[in-house]
Amino acid sequence: xxxxxxEGVDWRSESTAAPELTTRERLRETYxxxxxxxxxxxxxxxxxxFGFLILGGYLLMALVAVFGLWxxxxxxxxxxxxxxxxxxxxxxxxxxxxxxxxxxxxHSTPEILLMITAGAVWATAVAVVIGTxxxxxxxxxDNALMSFSDLVMAIPGLPLVIILAVTFxxxxxILLGIVINISYWAGLGRSLRSQVLxxxxxxxxxxxxxxxxxxxxxxxxxxxxxxMPYVTVNFVFAARYVMFASVGLYFxxxxxxxxxxxxxxxxxxxxxxxxxxxxxxHWLLAPMVAIMGLSLGLILLGQGLDRVFNPRVRTRMTGxxxxxxxxxxxxxxxxx
Amino acid sequence: MVNYYVRRxxxxxxxxxMVASLTFGLIRLLPGGPYTLLRTRLLRQGVPAAxxxxxxxxxxxIRPDAPIWEQYIDYMIxxxxxxxxxxxxxxxxxxxxxxxxxxWTVFVxxxxxxxxFVIGIFLGSLQAYWEGSRFDQVFSGISISxxxxxxxxxxxxxxxxxxxxxxxxxxxxxxxxxxEPQLSVAFVLSALEHGVLPIFSYTLGxxxxxxxxxxxxxxxxxxxxxxxVARLRGLSDRRIATRYVARxxxxxxxxxxxxxxxxxxxxxxxxxxxxSYTGLGYYLISAxxxxxxxxxxxxxxxxxxxxxxxxxVADLTYSKIDPRISAGGSDEAY
Numbered sequence: 001x002x003x004x005x006x007e008g009v010d011w012r013s014e015s016t017a018a019p020e021l022t023t024r025e026r027l028r029e030t031y032x033x034x035x036x037x038x039x040x041x042x043x044x045x046x047x048x049x050f051g052f053l054i055l056g057g058y059l060l061m062a063l064v065a066v067f068g069l070w071x072x073x074x075x076x077x078x079x080x081x082x083x084x085x086x087x088x089x090x091x092x093x094x095x096x097x098x099x100x101x102x103x104x105x106x107h108s109t110p111e112i113l114l115m116i117t118a119g120a121v122w123a124t125a126v127a128v129v130i131g132t133x134x135x136x137x138x139x140x141x142d143n144a145l146m147s148f149s150d151l152v153m154a155i156p157g158l159p160l161v162i163i164l165a166v167t168f169x170x171x172x173x174i175l176l177g178i179v180i181n182i183s184y185w186a187g188l189g190r191s192l193r194s195q196v197l198x199x200x201x202x203x204x205x206x207x208x209x210x211x212x213x214x215x216x217x218x219x220x221x222x223x224x225x226x227x228m229p230y231v232t233v234n235f236v237f238a239a240r241y242v243m244f245a246s247v248g249l250y251f252x253x254x255x256x257x258x259x260x261x262x263x264x265x266x267x268x269x270x271x272x273x274x275x276x277x278x279x280x281x282h283w284l285l286a287p288m289v290a291i292m293g294l295s296l297g298l299i300l301l302g303q304g305l306d307r308v309f310n311p312r313v314r315t316r317m318t319g320x321x322x323x324x325x326x327x328x329x330x331x332x333x334x335x336x
Numbered sequence: 337m338v339n340y341y342v343r344r345x346x347x348x349x350x351x352x353x354m355v356a357s358l359t360f361g362l363i364r365l366l367p368g369g370p371y372t373l374l375r376t377r378l379l380r381q382g383v384p385a386a387x388x389x390x391x392x393x394x395x396x397x398i399r400p401d402a403p404i405w406e407q408y409i410d411y412m413i414x415x416x417x418x419x420x421x422x423x424x425x426x427x428x429x430x431x432x433x434x435x436x437x438x439x440w441t442v443f444v445x446x447x448x449x450x451x452x453f454v455i456g457i458f459l460g461s462l463q464a465y466w467e468g469s470r471f472d473q474v475f476s477g478i479s480i481s482x483x484x485x486x487x488x489x490x491x492x493x494x495x496x497x498x499x500x501x502x503x504x505x506x507x508x509x510x511x512x513x514x515x516e517p518q519l520s521v522a523f524v525l526s527a528l529e530h531g532v533l534p535i536f537s538y539t540l541g542x543x544x545x546x547x548x549x550x551x552x553x554x555x556x557x558x559x560x561x562x563x564x565v566a567r568l569r570g571l572s573d574r575r576i577a578t579r580y581v582a583r584x585x586x587x588x589x590x591x592x593x594x595x596x597x598x599x600x601x602x603x604x605x606x607x608x609x610x611x612s613y614t615g616l617g618y619y620l621i622s623a624x625x626x627x628x629x630x631x632x633x634x635x636x637x638x639x640x641x642x643x644x645x646x647x648x649v650a651d652l653t654y655s656k657i658d659p660r661i662s663a664g665g666s667d668e669a670y
Contacts, residue, residue: 147347154351154644155358156602159620159636163362166624244486248606251488252621270492270610284496288489296484303480 048304054297062110073103073260093282101265101286108260111173112243112294119177119184119242124235127188128227132219134189135196146193149186157183158245162254171258180245181238188234192227199226229305236302240295247291262287341652348648353412355640359633360411364404420637421630425623430634433619438638440510441604441615444531448538449597456543457589460550461582467555475547482544487603491537491610498533505533508612534611538600546589553585560584590654597646601639 043049064070093101134145161180170176199205205222213221249255250263257264269283414421420430459479463472499507510530557563558581566576605617612618616635623631 150347151351151354154640154647155355156636156639156643157599158602158605159617159639160602162605162620162624163632163636167362248486248488252606252609254621254624266492281496284492288493291486291489292484295486296481299480299484 045304047300051297051299051301051304054293055301058109058113058294058297061106062113065107065110070106071100071103073099073107093286101283104260104265105262105286105290108262108265108290111259112246112261115173115177115180115246116239116242117177118174119181120235120239122178123181123184123188123238124231127185127192127234128224128231130185130189131192132196132223132227135193136200136215136219136223142193146190149189152183152186153190155183158248161245162249162252165249165255169256171256173259176246176255177242180242180249184238184241188238192230195227195230196223199223233302233306236298236305240298240302243291243294243298247287262290344648344651348644351644352641355644356412356415356637357408359637360408363629363633415637420634423623423628423631423634425626425628425631430630433631434616434634434638437615437619437635440613441601441608441617442642443527444534444538444607444613444615445597445600445604447531448535448542449593449600451535451539452542452546452596453589453593455539456546457550457582457586459543459547461554461577461585463547463551464554464558464585465577467551472551476551479544479547482541483548485541487538487541488606488610490540491534491607494533494537495610506530510614530613534607534613538603538607542596542600549589550585553588554581557581557584590650593650599643601642601646
């Protein structure tokens with residue numbers, strides 16, 4: 001969305017002007033502007049389309065698992081070491097202990113989706129609060145918040161998560177997602193702050209301030225809507241980080257094996273002798289493909305959304321050009 | 337300006353101090369307390385009860401019967417003197433284990449991160465230069481696919497194919513058996529041979545993100561007025577590409593580079609486990625599995641200090657490279 005345009009609308013609707021619009025018309029207008037058009041643009045880009053389709057596929061898998069439409073994984077439920085597609089009863093083949101690989105993959109999905117959503121919500125929410133407050137308030141608040149996030153950034157993420165995981169051994173996927181992204185917000189908060197620093201100099205923010213609007217309201221109404229594009233894109237990347245890290249940690253055997261996870265499957269394949277023969281290749285490959293598919297979906301969605309929100313591309317429809325999303329941050333937040 | 341350096345340096349010490357305190361606190365939070373397990377083990381080995389406390393105190397420079405603030409002060413003083421205690425599982429001073437393992441981790445992380453950076457910048461700038469061409473499209477596609485492959489997947493696959501199935505590379509370790517760690521041809525060759533797969537798998541997946549970032553930066557710079565003006569002035573393409581475009585496009589990635597270095601230091605925890613590569617990350621996990629708290633906190637502390645120093649160097653040199661970053665922001669407070 002072009003920042004100036006949405007802001008104009010918001011500001012007006014606040015001042016109880018425009019009585020000629022009924023609530024319904026206004027809702028309709030908002031819907032058109034905020035939801036229909038972006039979705040339309042999003043769908044026009046092949047990246048978002050593929051991203052949505054892939055994520056939809058994983059959601060479907062999660063539903064299949066939740067409603068019990070596929071058998072639960074258990075040992076000796078099938079012949080051992082079936083290759084993929086050898087027996088269509090077990091389409092992905094079986095492991096050394098005769099467990100259906102497809103069942104392992106499918107029953108891992110709900111927890112993973114829950115985990116990445118929780119982690120991403122946590123990371124972006126904290127980053128938005130810290131970034132906007134620090135950027136808008138400036139001065140001592142800014143100094144304190146930024147020193148704190150510098151401190152958090154200085155602690156290496158993965159080792160910290162490992163130590164925390166051992167200390168608290170979280171089993172709930174939501175809690176686990178938050179623990180994994182416990183320090184992810186720091187870098188994102190910093191770059192949000194630098195954007196707020198430019199946004200707060202805008203005329204309409206100045207106007208709100210002189211009108212005596214309270215700080216929380218200014219932040220909520222004038223500042224945050226401008227950040228939404230950047231936040232949405234980074235939400236997707238934060239989700240991807242949770243997935244990479246959680247599978248990696250399950251693979252290491254650091255997290256408690258209370259639920260199914262692709263990392264657990266990968267670990268069993270790695271330590272169960274799949275490395276030594278070609279016959280067990282499918283055992284390694286199935287979880288890997290599941291991981292890469294989900295992260296590909298997330299990346300495509302992120303890239304596509306970037307294009308939807310990025311005015312440099314949107315301008316082909318309207319005409320003006322202005323950039324809100326810094327591309328130079330892309331290399332900093334992606335770790336794994 | 338001096339003020340900035342002093343402040344920045346003070347913050348390094350503050351950060352390290354905070355992290356050291358954090359490790360102290362975390363040891364106490366660990367399940368069952370840090371020393372109950374050790375105490376029962378020592379008692380079972382037939383060590384007299386009177387001696388057990390003295391042994392434990394020797395391990396982590398902590399007197400278990402002292403009040404907690406006294407333990408804290410003792411711990412911090414020992415740390416400041418470079419004494420990280422004794423490893424429980426390996427029966428060696430933690431410092432000497434770290435001194436042995438840190439060079440390997442630094443070697444792998446440094447080499448692979450430099451490779452990522454150089455290859456990424458090279459590919460990204462070529463893509464930006466030929467934006468929209470077939471080359472750009474193909475490599476953008478490759479970059480996106482590479483970004484979706486976590487390095488441990490590459491590592492396991494590389495280990496599976498090149499080490500176990502094709503036998504081209506060793507499957508574990510940092511150097512071959514029986515090779516003395518000294519500067520000889522055999523040692524260097526063996527170290528390189530063992531390092532190839534870890535470095536390769538740690539490099540491949542990360543290139544995509546860097547290339548895309550560099551591509552975006554370069555395209556942005558290419559659209560600037562001063563590049564047009566440089567063209568109009570009739571400067572050679574090479575001069576424009578290196579002095580005008582590359583310089584400005586790489587600048588924002590420079591801070592990224594040292595941050596990346598630090599982040600990747602943490603990622604070695606997984607990498608070294610896969611290749612049984614005895615660096616810092618390997619010992620962190622093995623300490624974890626054997627409840628060896630002194631070693632665990634020692635590796636954690638060393639990795640953190642390395643990261644803090646990396647970011648510190650990045651900040652200091654960045655203000656040298658980019659004159660716009662001066663003595664920090666002095667924004668009006670609302």
